Amino acid sequence: xxxxxxxxxxxxxxxxxxxxxxxxxxxxxxxxxxxxxxxxxxxxxxxxxxxxxxxxxxxxxxxxxxxxxxxxxxxxxxxxxxxxxxxxxxxxxxxxxxxxxxxxxxxxxxxxxxxxxxxxxxxxxxxxxxxxxxxxxxxxxxxxxxxxxxxxxxxxxxxxxxxxxxxxxxxxxxxxxxxxxxxxxxxxxxxxxxxxxxxxxxxxxxxxxxxxxxxxxxxxxxxxxxxxxxxxxxxxxxxxxxxxxxxxxxxxxxxxxxxxxxxxxxxxx
Amino acid sequence: xxxxxxxxxxxxxxxxxxxxxxxxxxxxxxxxxxxxxxxxxxxxxxxxxxxxxxxxxxxxxxxxxxxxxxxxxxxxxxxxxxxxxxxxxxxxxxxxxxxxxxxxxxxxxxxxxxxxxxxxxxxxxxxxxxxxxxxxxxxxxxxxxxxxxxxxxxxxxxxxxxxxxxxxxxxxxxxxxxxxxxxxxxxxxxxxxxxxxxxxxxxxxxxxxxxxxxxxxxxxxxxxxxxxxxxxxxxxxxxxxxxx
Ligand SMILES: Nc1ncnc2c1ncn2[C@@H]1O[C@H](COP(=O)(O)OP(=O)(O)OP(=O)(O)O)[C@@H](O)[C@H]1O
Ligand SMILES: [Mg+2]
Numbered sequence: 001x002x003x004x005x006x007x008x009x010x011x012x013x014x015x016x017x018x019x020x021x022x023x024x025x026x027x028x029x030x031x032x033x034x035x036x037x038x039x040x041x042x043x044x045x046x047x048x049x050x051x052x053x054x055x056x057x058x059x060x061x062x063x064x065x066x067x068x069x070x071x072x073x074x075x076x077x078x079x080x081x082x083x084x085x086x087x088x089x090x091x092x093x094x095x096x097x098x099x100x101x102x103x104x105x106x107x108x109x110x111x112x113x114x115x116x117x118x119x120x121x122x123x124x125x126x127x128x129x130x131x132x133x134x135x136x137x138x139x140x141x142x143x144x145x146x147x148x149x150x151x152x153x154x155x156x157x158x159x160x161x162x163x164x165x166x167x168x169x170x171x172x173x174x175x176x177x178x179x180x181x182x183x184x185x186x187x188x189x190x191x192x193x194x195x196x197x198x199x200x201x202x203x204x205x206x207x208x209x210x211x212x213x214x215x216x217x218x219x220x221x222x223x224x225x226x227x228x229x230x231x232x233x234x235x236x237x238x239x240x241x242x243x244x245x246x247x248x249x250x251x252x253x254x255x256x257x258x259x260x261x262x263x264x265x266x267x268x269x
Numbered sequence: 270x271x272x273x274x275x276x277x278x279x280x281x282x283x284x285x286x287x288x289x290x291x292x293x294x295x296x297x298x299x300x301x302x303x304x305x306x307x308x309x310x311x312x313x314x315x316x317x318x319x320x321x322x323x324x325x326x327x328x329x330x331x332x333x334x335x336x337x338x339x340x341x342x343x344x345x346x347x348x349x350x351x352x353x354x355x356x357x358x359x360x361x362x363x364x365x366x367x368x369x370x371x372x373x374x375x376x377x378x379x380x381x382x383x384x385x386x387x388x389x390x391x392x393x394x395x396x397x398x399x400x401x402x403x404x405x406x407x408x409x410x411x412x413x414x415x416x417x418x419x420x421x422x423x424x425x426x427x428x429x430x431x432x433x434x435x436x437x438x439x440x441x442x443x444x445x446x447x448x449x450x451x452x453x454x455x456x457x458x459x460x461x462x463x464x465x466x467x468x469x470x471x472x473x474x475x476x477x478x479x480x481x482x483x484x485x486x487x488x489x490x491x492x493x494x495x496x497x498x499x500x501x502x503x504x505x506x507x508x509x510x511x512x513x
Pocket of ligand 2: 055056057093170
């Protein structure tokens with residue numbers, strides 16, 4: 001059941017995450033929160049923050065891969081508890097292709113639980129192969145692909161599930177700047193062609209400023225939300241908005257918010 | 270140069286070296302390659318040989334099954350359970366490097382003379398390398414792949430089938446290859462002392478009677494078996510790794 005546009009797709013209330021001390025003594029690590037956040041249905045939402053501030057922790061909490069020590073998270077009004085909810089697709093920072101499966105085999109994994117007929121599955125796989133420019137590589141193994149293409153396979157595997165919420169944790173961090181911008185455009189294109197909500201974690205301010213409707217800026221650990229910046233970009237947009245004068249203003253604002261926190265995080269390390 | 274030609278050259282080299290050694294050491298100590306081949310062919314027609322061979326084959330098959338199941342279960346448990354592995358892995362490595370012959374009297378005390386003792390002895394050889402390679406394989410599973418399994422909503426069985434087993438298989442295969450050879454060594458060694466049947470026993474009596482013909486034929490049979498089995502396992506191993 002889809003929530004209507006007025007009610008948020010995801011709500012986080014009073015979320016706190018504290019990691020127990022590692023065996024052999026030490027302090028518990030207060031990684032995140034308390035933190036409140038709403039994701040609106042259909043928006044492109046980005047999170048930026050200094051390294052180690054709890055971005056991946058936040059990501060895994062929303063994905064249902066970790067549990068908060070305190071607070072509640074709901075997806076489409078239903079609380080997320082201990083398991084990945086249907087309708088949420090996840091792309092990890094690390095390459096998560098299964099090396100022993102071909103590109104097609106990897107993408108097909110996304111449909112294991114779909115209950116679709118074989119023919120329907122084939123149609124969907126063909127569709128995302130085209131969407132992610134992977135048609136020629138369908139029967140290649142991941143080891144035969146570049147890092148950028150492997151990440152495209154992971155995105156394709158997520159898209160084939162037709163998720164209503166797509167979570168991406170620094171998916172392009174390992175790629176060079178040009179590839180990163182192009183991949184950003186691809187995600188933008190995918191976002192436009194589906195009605196999915198996108199939640200993107202990134203450390204690149206330009207990427208956040210270029211892609212997103214709203215950008216949350218996080219504090220140094222324990223991660224809290226310092227501010228949320230609205231970009232007001234049109235839905236039809238691509239990397240050419242890098243030339244827009246407002247782009248510079250938004251990047252500058254993000255950097256102003258982050259500068260002190262980044263220094264704090266660097267000092268703590 | 271192709272691998273096949275390479276292999277042929279190595280084989281020819283071995284036969285030439287063998288012949289050379291034979292010419293040097295003489296009839297007293299050795300038989301030549303051609304003669305050994307004829308003797309072996311003759312040995313293979315005797316029922317005595319097949320009786321002992323059957324005994325060894327049964328003992329080895331059982332020892333190998335125990336080593337594979339035991340090694341993989343032990344390795345899986347220690348690989349996933351951090352706390353027990355801290356305690357047991359050093360013990361396992363220690364055990365792997367103990368000359369097992371030293372322990373054979375204990376095995377005999379525990380299992381008595383005969384079939385169970387040599388099975389246990391063979392398995393003792395095979396378990397450590399298989400367990401150690403399994404521990405390594407499990408430790409090398411990338412956590413992100415397990416997270417992926419959870420995102421895909423896999424239950425425990427699918428998780429094992431889709432993610433865990435394919436991830437650990439190539440590395441375990443290497444341990445199996447080693448485990449296969451040392452289990453064979455262990456079984457035959459077990460038969461050489463305190464047994465009344467089996468190729469190891471036959472070899473021991475041949476040594477006692479200084480029956481060079483029988484010694485050479487048995488050595489030839491055992492070597493051929495071990496080498497061809499290793500070659501098969503190696504090619505399976507290669508095929509598993511090739512893809513990625
Ligand atoms: N399983 C864990 N056990 C203990 N501490 C953890 C665990 N996972 C993360 N942490 C700690 O929590 C803090 C936040 O980690 P997290 O990975 O969420 O940061 P991040 O913002 O994603 O960092 P990066 O920018 O480097 O990706 C870090 O200080 C990290 O050391
Ligand atoms: Mg992270």
